Amino acid sequence: MTAAAMDVVQLSRLQFGLTAMYHFLFVPLTLGLALLLGIMESIYVMTGREIWRQMTKFWGTLFGINFAMGVATGITMEFQFGTNWAYYSHYVGDVFGAPLAIEGLMAFFLEATFIGLFFFGWDKLSKVAHLCVTWLVALGSNLSALWILIANGWMQHPVGARFNPDTMRMEVTDFAAVLFNPVAQAKFVHTVSAGYVTGAMFVLSVSAFYLLRGRHVDLAKRSMTVAASFGLAAALSVVVLGDESGYTTGENQKMKIAAIEAMWETEPAPAAFTVFGLPDLEGRHTAYEVKVPWMLGLIATRSLDKEVPGIRDLVARAESRIRTGLTAYAGLEAFKRDRTDAAARAKLEAHAGDLGHALLLKKIRPDILAATEAEIAQAAWSTVPPVSPLFWSFRIMVGLGFGFITLFAVAFWLACRRRLDAHPAFLWTALLALPLPWVAAELGWYVAEVGRQPWVIEGVLPTFLAVSSVSAANVRITLVGFVAFYSALLVIDLYLMGKTIRLGPEALLDPVIVAPRPAPLPVAAE
Incomplete structure (x- = not known):
């Protein structure tokens, strides 16, 4: 490919990556707050205590601000499949488009409809009806995440589809396989659990802010209690479900596991997990490794008697698949000439x-059937994603995950002893930890998406072939525009959230109409 074409690829990847990262600043909080609202309003309906209604309305206002920003940043992402990734949309649109269409029709419309009833139905619906509305908002949020x-x-992990040479596209052969894809199911439960942690941390941190200021103490204590218990369960779930995600990745994306581990050589059974190391990309080895015996084997293979393949062996496998793919490509070219x-x-x-592996050669030369052995080897090594960024991103994410468990466990213990406001050091820790779930979530998406490179569809379609026929200048202009627009939305979101938190729940109380005091009656003169 030409340098200009690769420039378009890199710019298109950067644009989609940045918009996705911006969008994912809002998604986890929406997922987490939606369930917390359902819990708080359930307690209000069961107890009838007005403070729980006030809590639901306060945190619901913050949820609504965040939801609006999430919608604004999410819509443009789907349009990019047509503007920047037109060949991708053409090649796999029959498969990829179905879940996105269902998400819009089933989940987003459900969530968007009932969020209006949530805000405007407090005095028009019964307690139970409004509670059902709140839980339907939470259901819509989670269904939206499921289909995406x-x-x-x-x-x-492309399953339930095949390449049709008559249409030159991927087509669905088994929608149930697409729906119950083990990678998708593991990603869903892991991602939504991370969202629950984000929501719980948000409530915990804002409540800690109020307790440090001595404001809204009753609301803050109750909110922290709910956040501590919900957050502890969610943080534990993230670790457990992350282990399941690691297993499905080890089964279906072995190169991603090898890159995350900076594991150049195959690790014999029982495979050890590298806690620390310094990946050397030039020498293709990892120095100063500190390993935990057996751990990687348990995560990636669920066994102690299976090896975990390293980068060099996986590159050799890719080389073999490229040669086999060239046979398929030769058949395809002959079929195109004579159907x-x-x-x-x-x-x-x-x-x-x-066939997808043979297409990797198109980055090197257009006439791939004439590829040399050196070019085949070069294409095989292109299947290795960026090792050092993946290695450190994964470890920071995991470290933060265990930190969340510790923080929520301490909060839960203090809540059980009714001592949440007795330790300023803990409150400051909870407050300063506010941005960390977002850091972990963004790193998780980085690992998932960059770890898949050079594929836009694993083993099927290389990323550099999926872009639209647009100029680099056009992509640069839209990239600058998106970054400026999204940054403005982020500033607006932070301003509105900060203003609502500063005003506190009293600003959301229903106004009380006080009748004017009557003037005193005139007293008759003696």
Whole structure:
């Protein structure tokens, strides 16, 4: 490919990556606050205590601000599939488009409809009816995440679809396989649990702020109690479900596991997990490794008797698949010249699973059937994603995860002893920890998406082939525009959230109409 074409690829990747990262600043908080609102309002309905209604309305206002910003940043992402990734949309639109369409029709409309009833139905619906509305908002938020992650999971592990040479596109063969894709299901439960941690940390941190200021103490204590118990359960779930996600990745994306581990050589059973090391990309080894025996084997293979393949062996496998893919590509070219050539079609279908690997050569030369051994080796090494960034991003994310467990465990213990406001050091820690769930979530998405490179669809379609035929200048202009617009939205979001928190729940209390005091009656003169 030409330098200009690669420039378009890199700019398009940067644009989509930045918009996705901006969007994911709002998604986790929406997921977490939605369930917390359901819990708080459930307590209000069961107890009838007005403070729980006040809590639901206060945190609901913050939820609404965040939800609006999430919608504004999310809509443009879907349009980018047509503007920046047109060939991707053409090639896999039959598969990828279905979950996104269902997400819009089933989940987003459900959530958007009932969020209006949540805000404007307090005095128009019964307590139980309004509670049902709140839980339907939470259900819509989670269903939205489910369908989006089903689509994303298919990009990580494409199942239930095949390449049709008659249409030159991927087509669905088994929608149930797409729906119940193990990678998608593991990503869903892990991602929403991370969102629950974010929501719980937000409530915990803002409540700690109020307790440090001595304001809204009753609301803050109750909110912290709910956040501590919910957050502890969610943080534990993230670790457990993250382990499941690691297993599905080890089964289906072995190169991603090897890159995350900076594991250049195959790790014999029982495979050890590298806690610390310094990846050397030039020498293709990792120095100063500190390992935990058996741990990687348990995570990636659920066993102690299976090896975990390293980068060098996986590159050798990729090289073999490229050669097999060239056979499929030769069959495809012959079939395109003569659609009645049954032998060419049979050759293609026999090796279609490796066709994507042969397409990696198009980054090096257009006539890939004439590729040299050196070019095949170069294409095979291109299947290695950035090792050092993945290695450190994963470890920071995991370290933060265990930190959340510790923080929520302390909060839960203090809540049980009714001592939440007795330790300023803890309150300051809870307040300063506010941004950390977002850091962990963004790192998690970085690991998931960059770890898949060079594929936009794992093993099927290289990223550099998926872009639209647009100029680099156009992508640069829209990139600057998106960054400026999204940054403005982020500033507005932070301002509105900060203003609402500073005003506190009293600003949301229903106004009390006080009748004017009557003037005293005139007293008759004696």
